[in-house]
Amino acid sequence: MKRRLLLPVAVLLVATAAPAHSVTTDDLRAAAIRTAATRAEDVHVEGALPSGATYVMDVPADWNGTVLLFSHGFRPPGAPNPAQNVTDPATRDLLLKDGYALIGSSYATTGWAVEHAVPDQLATLDAFTERFGAAGRTLAWGQSYGGFVTTRIAERHPDRVDGTLSVCGLVQGGVANWNSTLDPVFALKALLAPDAAVPLVRFPDRATATAAADALSTVVTEAQNSAAGRARIALAAALHNIPGWNDPSQPRPAPTDRTAQQANQYSAVQGLLATAAFSWRQDTETLAGGNPSWNTGVDYPAMLRASSAYEEVKGLYKAAGRSLADDLRTLNRTPRVTADRAAVDWMSRTSAFTGRLTKPQLTLHTTGDALVPVQTESAYLRAATAGGSRHLLRQAYVDNAGHCTFSPAEQLAALDTLEHRVDTGRWGDTGAAALNSLAAQVDPTTPARFTAYRPTAYPRPYDLAHPGDAYRP
Numbered sequence: 336m337k338r339r340l341l342l343p344v345a346v347l348l349v350a351t352a353a354p355a356h357s358v359t360t361d362d363l364r365a366a367a368i369r370t371a372a373t374r375a376e377d378v379h380v381e382g383a384l385p386s387g388a389t390y391v392m393d394v395p396a397d398w399n400g401t402v403l404l405f406s407h408g409f410r411p412p413g414a415p416n417p418a419q420n421v422t423d424p425a426t427r428d429l430l431l432k433d434g435y436a437l438i439g440s441s442y443a444t445t446g447w448a449v450e451h452a453v454p455d456q457l458a459t460l461d462a463f464t465e466r467f468g469a470a471g472r473t474l475a476w477g478q479s480y481g482g483f484v485t486t487r488i489a490e491r492h493p494d495r496v497d498g499t500l501s502v503c504g505l506v507q508g509g510v511a512n513w514n515s516t517l518d519p520v521f522a523l524k525a526l527l528a529p530d531a532a533v534p535l536v537r538f539p540d541r542a543t544a545t546a547a548a549d550a551l552s553t554v555v556t557e558a559q560n561s562a563a564g565r566a567r568i569a570l571a572a573a574l575h576n577i578p579g580w581n582d583p584s585q586p587r588p589a590p591t592d593r594t595a596q597q598a599n600q601y602s603a604v605q606g607l608l609a610t611a612a613f614s615w616r617q618d619t620e621t622l623a624g625g626n627p628s629w630n631t632g633v634d635y636p637a638m639l640r641a642s643s644a645y646e647e648v649k650g651l652y653k654a655a656g657r658s659l660a661d662d663l664r665t666l667n668r669t670p671r672v673t674a675d676r677a678a679v680d681w682m683s684r685t686s687a688f689t690g691r692l693t694k695p696q697l698t699l700h701t702t703g704d705a706l707v708p709v710q711t712e713s714a715y716l717r718a719a720t721a722g723g724s725r726h727l728l729r730q731a732y733v734d735n736a737g738h739c740t741f742s743p744a745e746q747l748a749a750l751d752t753l754e755h756r757v758d759t760g761r762w763g764d765t766g767a768a769a770l771n772s773l774a775a776q777v778d779p780t781t782p783a784r785f786t787a788y789r790p791t792a793y794p795r796p797y798d799l800a801h802p803g804d805a806y807r808p
Contacts, residue, residue, distance in 0.1 A: 406477030509686025625675030690722025
């Protein structure tokens with residue numbers, strides 16, 4: 336980005352990557368520069384698409400020819416659904432100051448809006464081109480569920496973009512996401528309320544899902560009052576890789592402070608029960624035409640051993656005088672949840688990734704994310720490796736708790752890095768030190784937190800590059 340980028344690029348003049356459209360990239364950028372030169376003031380545009388989605392566009396007077404297509408995160412059914420073209424106001428101000436055009440839509444529907452989000456985003460890009468002319472470069476980026484949307488654009492519509500950035504994204508895909516959301520609640524019910532009539536899937540309506548969530552939440556609240564109950568909650572959290580520090584408002588626990596780690600996980604588990612595990616699942620099941628999740632054949636002891644929280648769980652069980660082996664045997668003996676084949680097929684068709692990129696993608700994640708655990712990045716790395724596009728993917732990590740808790744400087748450093756790859760055809764240095772240096776150029780007053788990090792394996796990956804991931808009842 337032109338104000339501070341120290342990498343050896345000329346943002347508007349160098350084009351070694353393949354163009355996104357049939358005309359040359361140089362032609363598009365020259366046209367974009369001419370268009371920008373005729374405008375004397377910033378332009379803010381709001382409008383509606385034929386689908387019913389709304390869009391918002393901000394184009395600075397000194398537009399540099401690059402448009403950033405932003406995909407927003409998950410919005411529960413019934414929640415407000417405004418159009419959004421950037422993550423936060425501070426990041427917007429920095430990007431506009433640098434001359435970037437910012438665009439994005441609301442999506443026509445809320446919830447798991449997989450059938451509307453990508454078409455609405457591409458229609459927003461079309462509306463931008465019709466009004467302002469073709470961009471010299473198009474970078475798609477998205478946050479949380481929007482990272483999922485962005486990766487779908489990357490895999491299925493690479494001709495529309497020059498590169499993509501997934502920020503705290505659901506890059507494990509939909510099938511894996513809902514399977515991994517099932518595991519912790521399955522464990523909670525099996526270990527804390529084995530005889531309770533609490534459904535975990537196939538909710539006929541929102542009221543049923545809400546009642547089930549409330550019932551299991553009450554059981555978890557009671558369990559938190561005993562050492563054995565706390566150990567079991569930590570076990571359930573570990574199956575989802577919920578970290579022991581997952582909210583920036585929490586004090587960061589010492590590595591061996593199991594009590595504080597578990598207390599933080601307890602809060603995150605209650606949040607999961609109140610949102611994704613029940614009410615959000617019910618809406619998604621309605622779209623899928625049934626239950627798209629299963630845990631048949633899952634080896635829970637093996638999953639726990641591979642978890643980032645394994646040592647914590649062992650310590651808590653030992654302190655409680657409870658047999659971890661007994662509870663794991665109970666889990667493996669508990670009757671499993673089967674999926675509905677048609678729902679799995681729908682989710683696989685609409686929401687699973689191929690791992691086949693043809694344009695560069697950078698992903699960015701915090702290390703302490705409870706809602707979309709950092710292990711999702713392992714899932715997409717696995718897919719891209721099998722899909723033959725590992726060389727186009729880079730992954731970066733910020734040492735912070737919370738979901739999508741990045742500073743504006745860290746976000747701009749990631750965009751800088753992607754832009755460098757698009758302009759030069761080379762990734763260059765994507766290590767933590769280089770990214771921290773870029774972030775410091777944006778805001779030298781705030782320490783950047785990029786870190787060298789390698790997440791543990793995603794517990795139950797599912798992608799279209801691995802035929803063995805297919806559902807088997």
